[in-house]
Amino acid sequence: MLSNVKSVKYILNATLSLTIMIILAIIFKFIPFGGPEDRTMLTIDLGQQYIDFFSTFRKTLLSDPRQLLYSFEKGIGGEMIGLWAYYLISPFNLIFLFFNENNLDLGVTFLTIAKILAASTTFFYFNQKKYQSNPYIAMAFAQCYAFMSYTITFQLNIMWFDALILLPIVALGLDYIIKGRKPWLYVISLALLIMFHYYIGMMVCFFLALYAAYLIIENQDQFVFKKFIIQYFIFIKYSIFAVLIAGIVLVPTVDSMTASKGAQLDPETELIFEFVQEHHFVDVWSKMFMGGFVYDEMSSGSPNIYAGMLTWLLVFFYFFNRNIKLSEKITSLIIIIIFYFSFSIELLDKLWHGGQFPIWYDFRFSFTFSFFMLTLAIKAFDRTTKTIPIYQIVIVLISMAVITFGYFKYTNYSYHTPEKLFMSLAFFVILLVIMQLTMLPEHIKSSLLLLVTCFELTTNAVLILSEIDNYVQPSKFNDYISTLSKAVDPLKHDDSSFYRIHKTFQRTKNEAMYNHYHGLDHFGSTIEVRTTQLYGFLGLPNTSNAVNYTNGTLFTDDLFDIRYLLDISSNTRIYTKDDGYVLYRRASDFDINAYPILDKENRYVTHENTERLGFAVEVSPEIVNAKFEDFLPIDNQEMLLQLIDYEGNGETYFKKKAFNEVVYNNLEVADKGDGDFYTYRATSKDQKGSFTLYFDTESENPYYFTLPSQFSNSNVSIQLNNDKYSFYTPAEGRQITNASFNHIQSDQNIRVNLKKDSLKSNLISLYEFDLKRYEEMINSKQNHLFDVISFKQNEIQGTIDIQQKKGYLLIPLPYDKHWKITVNNKKIKPIPVLSDTMMALPLTKGPHNISMTYFPNTIWYGLVSTLIGILLVLLDQKFLFRETTYSIKS
Template sequence: MKNKSKLYFVLLNLLITFLIANLIAYLMEFIPLGDQSERTMLTIDLGQQYIDFFSLYKRALTEDPRLFLYSFEKGIGGEMIGLWAYYLMSPFNLLLLLFKQENLDLAVSFLTLFKLLAISSSFYYFVEKKYQLNPVVAITFSQAYCFMSYTMAYQLNIMWLDGLFFLPIIALGLDRLIKNNKPLLYIFALTFSMISHYYISYMICLFLIGYCLFVIYEDDRDLSLKQVITKYLSFIKHSFYSTCLAGFLLIPTFMSTLRSKSAQAEGQFNFILDWTSQYSILDLFSKSFIGAFDYGEMASGSANFYVGMAATVLILYYFLSHSIALKEKLISLSLLAFYFASFTFSNLDKLWHLGQFPIWYHSRFSFVVSFFILILAIRAYDKMKLIKLRQILMIILALTGFCFFYYIRTDYSFLTTEKIFYSLVFILLTCLVLYLSRKPHQLLNYVLLILACFELNLNGFLILSENDNYVQPSRFNDYITLLDDIVKPIRPQKNEFYRIYKTFQRTKNESLFANYPSVSHFGSTIEAASTQLYGYLGLPHTSNSINYTSGTLFTDDLFNIRYLVDITSNTNMYTTVDNFPLYREATDFDIRAHEKKDKEKRYVYYENNDLLGLGMEVSSDIKHTKFKKFKPIENQEKLLRLIDFDGNGQPFFKQQPFKDIDYLNLKVTSKGDGDFYTYTKEDLNRNASIALAFETKSDNPYYFTFPNQYSDNKVSLLLNSKTYDFYSPSNSRQVMDAAFGKAGKDHLLRVKLKKDSFKANLIRLYEFDLDRYQKMITKRKNDQFEISSFKENAVEGTIKMQQKEGFMLITLPYDPDWKIKVDDKEIKAQPVLNNTLMAIPLKNGKHAIKMTYFPNSIIYGAFVSLTGALLIILDQKKFRFKIKGFLI
């Protein structure tokens, strides 16, 4: 009978989670509960990154397991272990296998629901096993944990939710380790958490350092200093075992991280000395209200730690209660002070984020703070029968004053009068129910649960409704169908390799969705070599993305882009309201230099016949050639001279002057070092612009180079009175089309300011000698790598070298894990061009090249995991799995 009762409350907890999640989804009109013309859950990174990775996940598990190691669909090529470890190792992702690729938007809804059910279940299990609370109250706290503000605000980062699931199980395992010397649940829960998502698990590990002390001193157990140290050392030892067990993934991931965007983070190890304050304590506590969140908070907002008014009331009582030991309160207060200091100071914040300041989604570790707040609330609830009237009145008075204080402040866009009013109502109702709960009654427990459910549902809806950038199902389905139609006839066949570029895109990762080699990528694990290379060549990039939107004719050939797809001039005529609108990411004139192959209603194909291949012969001078920052044309010129090793050394690009520069309602107030101008409006109420006139004396391509200060929130551009599109943001100077096939024409570029003042370097103009370049490329066609066998992690082919001693330049990001054999002799690839690409030395004649990719770190990681398993076995006097001992 007792077991039936337990099962009843387990199922009740699941049912309530299911109902709240679906009610929020219904109110938000998410599929499948919303109308098909409404919303998917795809928004921001979930819609721009993860959905493409989910398609990759399905292909890797069902078609090509080599995608676990390397992919040519990731930008210009890149290792995949880091991407898998950060985005795709969740066991919940197996659910994706049940959905077709065209239904992955729907799969996201079910995946989110399953994770929410798992989160509430794990917390309920934790509370029921550790604190033996009344099951209805345990359900109340479980819902608070599941639908806290962190979950609602950041659930689009769907892979982070795994940490919320594992944390209560890890905490329960730690409790059993400390109090009963039973380590297995702790070891395996922490191991699986690290495998599922190492980044969030790192935050959990930091949290456990302090939380372990709380567990040791919980209930003020009479322990000697020696006993405390012994228990803490046991925690360290078993944490080490757990880390070792996960070594098969952590070691390769660590090596991958060293080559990803973290490798280019400046000053990342100097964060200890950075005591910059990000948010004041008032900023932080402004998040203690229902729905205290808006869209802007994603980019630069304070921590989301709200877990419901019941927890807010109870944590105040926790510190007022005389029945909770002072020693425990001091430890709790010290930990809370550290957590809130971490929200405030940059150095501590970076510590939680692996030494890097997060790009968007600040205070990603706030879920552990929410968890700890709930622990303290549970401890306080256990003492509620001792609460006095004056204590509850003090709490009501304090929280009412708190609400009134933020009501009279108008500093926070996310904190409306309505949200403060809702919060105050729930404060008063919660205080009343909790005070009446001094005399336990099951009806009051259900009232508290119902009250919390209403509050959490309101909180979730208010937070999610602040974001209106959800992808419509019809538009998503239209685009993936269109993308498949575009790529199918031009996708490389077996043992072929070339890249494909489109002037339009829905995401930078759609090549992973549609299975074709591309030249763009957006992800936290992108190789630093790729982003740096794009910066040197004048292509748009940030620390976590590359986007090929403004290539020159030379870079088209360099990156082996065979097919280019553009929108038709009348694409809008064939686009309905349910279709995804196609638009160019940037103005592209020289695409017309390529041969037009085919045209559909909404898009047109161009074919490039001047490819340089995956590898090409270059001069041995490449060993000493270095790129320069913010000199993209100069860097492209250096590459051209390396390829044109028997040429006359004359430049292919020639800088051209502007005929005239006019300032409308602007004055230059400073010229900096001579190339860094400060522009200021003369009349703040009028528009201001810079007009740059130039003449194209030939049909050659002309290119601008725009400084990286140009972004679409600072300036807009017009070329010959037509909108001139450019991609932003970009961290370096960007090369853009100025004209093509316009001999003897005058042009006017107008830069319109969106700010009252603006600082930027000057725009440059260059002409490209197309005729001479075409002759050089024709001569070089026999000097490229001819592929005979191509797979994601293995490439074979031949190259015929003309020089006595030269190099084969390979247009892949430098990665030492590529193993290369030349005529069956192993040779080490050399990093070249500021360590961005790789090259191998070759002598005159024909050579057979074999390239295979396999990271040695996998072997090292497997050895560490086996060592960890052996240590655990040796540490147990009698090692056997006792299911009853560590799972029940």
């Protein structure tokens, strides 16, 4: 039979998983099972972040390995070790080497299929090695694991799935060491799991601390406390060895986190030791039914714990089964209770997530709960007698019916419908009936359980995937990628010069990493906090995990060395095909007209900025004392300008202008707060309120607004002179946006329309920029710029002739201690300046040769950790071998 042919079992299990995946792909028309007008699997962060990183992965391995360390395609420049460790280190990503950059969206489909197949296979292997279940039942449980709600809901976070793949192997290896077998499987698999994704790996380690206790109890015929402690310390010992071996990735990653996620951790707000309940008992267990998902669950929701009705059915019987020890049941129940409180109490939830609440995708550790439930279900099936007592069947059936009816009658969760609830109950009953068909041969009964389970899991997946509606269309994706390549590729020069490219349009914030140019935007969990702070100080859109250069001033364009600027053409919509991507400006931009047009195409226009401040710029010694101020972006830019214009007379470049008047329409100011923080309230509920500010532009200079941080596209819309005015959100600070350029006009106006009945915000301010004097200053700097002689992603060489007796070279990059810098062949440490956001070098008057190399020493420390871990395991095994040999001889 099938049970006697090992390879056939695994092939059949994989074929079953592949069949389900293909059925889902056909139903939802994912490429290659749908046409160019249908769907890719790119949705939410997979379409907005990860796809761009996959292109970086491909380029790094094929042509530019320096981007393993640092990249100027990430924002204004940033370290890459953290990004690789969080997003890209999975060996499954090698799949992308078989695709070119024009069809990486297709590669994502194959990557997803490969990872789900791998998860199914490893769980099947775990089952066969630990429980020796009959192959059909083992396949059923493998499908439950591969297609549980967590997997379907979070498949867009594809980088997490390496942990799901390796968890069954780690669990099997842990079982081996508890039974006194060799530790290699456990140590190596756990080390790989942590290396492939340290963040989810941390959650797995928390789970293993619970699972180890369960395994020790499971393997003891009679509980002996001393033996329990000894075995638990053995688990801890080998876990430490695994963590040490993972050090080659873990040590530099932890170091990089101190500049990104770790730097954003606020002990006063994040590590509050309060037992606040975020989800009640009914909330948590509402997810035990099929289709327990709606789109809003992405941003906030209860844990995804559904892993098939077969799992829940057998977990019920697990606690009834007299063939399972009471101590084991008590341990299992304690672990389930711990999981419940982890799902329910804020403090425990945060601890599972490393001390911080996740941004979207709550309860990222819930797959470990599903894994544990599956192990209990397998154990229950393994120990269940051929005939289940009638009283147990009645209790289980009534319990499930009461639970289902209770959720139907007394709750109103958006993801519950009567159809979903009673369909779940129906599958529960069908599976229960099949288990009671004792007259059937075992392999027939097992086959029926497998088929029903597969049908149920497929139905659940369809219900969940139907709730996600914003998949990227293949034709639009490929149109945008090809259009951007056509626009950007001619601007990439083969020489060693350095410059950046900015676009007024974008599909994602990371497309500089897809099309491989030096941009200024980035969206990712590993972004340096200094970068986000710098953008906020300068009035550019920023959040805790993203920066977006949508509304730079003429000064910041020069500061960040932006040479080329791409804008949409006036006829871009006319020249866009029906199934193409329509280019549009993310924010109203008038400054771009200050730059001459270099090239004009049907859908976009290329401008060139010919005079800039270069890669680095000489500034006044006053920079060591200068600090940025929160929510004062104009003041911060002015301070920077004065530091650069060290020979100037100190006259300001930005001059604040007063509004002529403000007119309220169906709106009143209910409170003025401290004088700059107004509470607006609609006077009539029948229509929305608005207020209009009138102003004059008396010159052709650029004029700028500063918009309060409280403005967002969800609570206001803005019009400038009755035309739609676009501004980018979200932004955590006050934004500088264009008001006018080269346009003299009296009585201009900006109108703010409230989308809600009330609004609390600071006031809008208006500034005029002295363009003529600024251009004279920039022109005077052109003969003394930093001259880049050689540029590579982590190695820059150049020269500069310092004009001051004692000056400073400001390098507009996020400060990073891992830059190794030599000036005239002498090592010099860069100093953090401007609220520690950027770095500067103290230099004396005269010419200087400067060399910058980025290489974190923590890589060497990590390598030492790995070698120590391997050595400790070898010594441990050698010692145990000698001890065992001595015992045998004795």
